Amino acid sequence: MIFQVFGVTDVPEPSLDGNILPNPVDPSTYMVMLCYKNGSLTxxxxxxxxxxxxxxxxxxxxxxxxxxNGGKLGFYYKEHEILPPLPVGFHRYIVDTLTSGPLAETKERQKDEFDPPSEVRALIEGQFMSMRGHAERCGLPVPPKRIIATGGASSNQAILKTLASVFGCPVYTVQRPDSASLGAALRAAHGWLCKKQGEFVPISRVYSGGSDRTSLSMKLAVPFGGCEGDDELLNKYTLLVEKRLEIEQKLVERFGRVK
Structure with a gap:
């Protein structure tokens, strides 16, 4: 099962991390798409x-x-992963105290296993830190303005709270879980409207004035930024994301890319 992360940017940075596509609903921006295999089943x-x-x-x-998580990092691949390109396997590390100094001075130690609470947090934080790190490499802003969570995990408040902390922004959810079919319907309506007008029109014209009464409306699930310590936490996650990407690259070099 493959799950995807979508984002919008006006300063794309093409790389091997993800796909960058023209944004069909806003010609001045681009869509970034990251693909993963180790999501809900993992x-x-x-x-x-x-x-x-x-x-x-x-x-x-x-x-x-x-x-x-006290510097505990986990890389959990129940299936061969797409991003990063790594084979099946679990890898655990403990990172020394994070500081604002050179990343090379922050050392990691490999572990065979964590205690159950640390395993759970290492998994959830690890998935979101991977998303954030690779999204940044493709030009997505961090922190973003907001995240819209969809799918089964979007109903899990504990997971959404971690998502907000790692990315440093509020997290919203939508009224309906089948966002892919909703998006396809909106694009069809938008295409029809553009053809009818004989020119490109903003997609907001499709639902102008009525989004609050439809399944397009969003609900704030987890706020971020209004509490003391939020900025400091975001800065520490920034350092941990950088360290995770460094360890990830070492794993790719060690185990090779999946063919």
Whole structure:
């Protein structure tokens, strides 16, 4: 199962990390798409191993641990991953105290296993730090203005709270989970409207004045930025994301790219 991360930027940076496409609804910007294979099924695997096969236990374990997980980083690949291109395997590290000094001075130690709460947080933080790090490389702004979460995990408040902390922005959810079919319907309506007008028109014209009464409306699920310590936490995640990408590159060099 492949899941995708989409973002919008006006300063794209083409790379091997993701796909950069023209934005069909805003010609002045570009879409960035990142593709992953280890999403919900990998979370379920860690849940079954360390959380008694219960999402309630999983969420409790996640909330027992502090953000940044004491420097514990996990790379969990139940299937061959697309980004980064790594084979099946679990890799765990503990990073020394993070400072604003040179990244090379921050050392990591490999571990065989963490305690259950740390395993859960290492998985969730790791997935989101990977998304953030590779999104930045493609030109997406960090922190972004907002994140719109869709899919099954968008109903999990503990996971959304971690998402907001890692990216440093508020997280919203939509009324309906089938965002792909909704997006396809909107694009069809937008294309029809452009043809009818004989020129490109903003997609907002499709639902002008009525989004609050349709499935397009969003709900703020997790705020960010209004509490003391939010900026400091974001800065620490920035350092940890950089360290994660460094370790990730070492893993790619060690195990080679999946053919």
């Amino acid at each position: 979370r379920e695997d860690i849940r079954d191993r360390y959380a008694e096969k219960s999402w309630d236990v999983f969420n409790n374990l996640l909330e027992q641990t502090d953000p940044l």
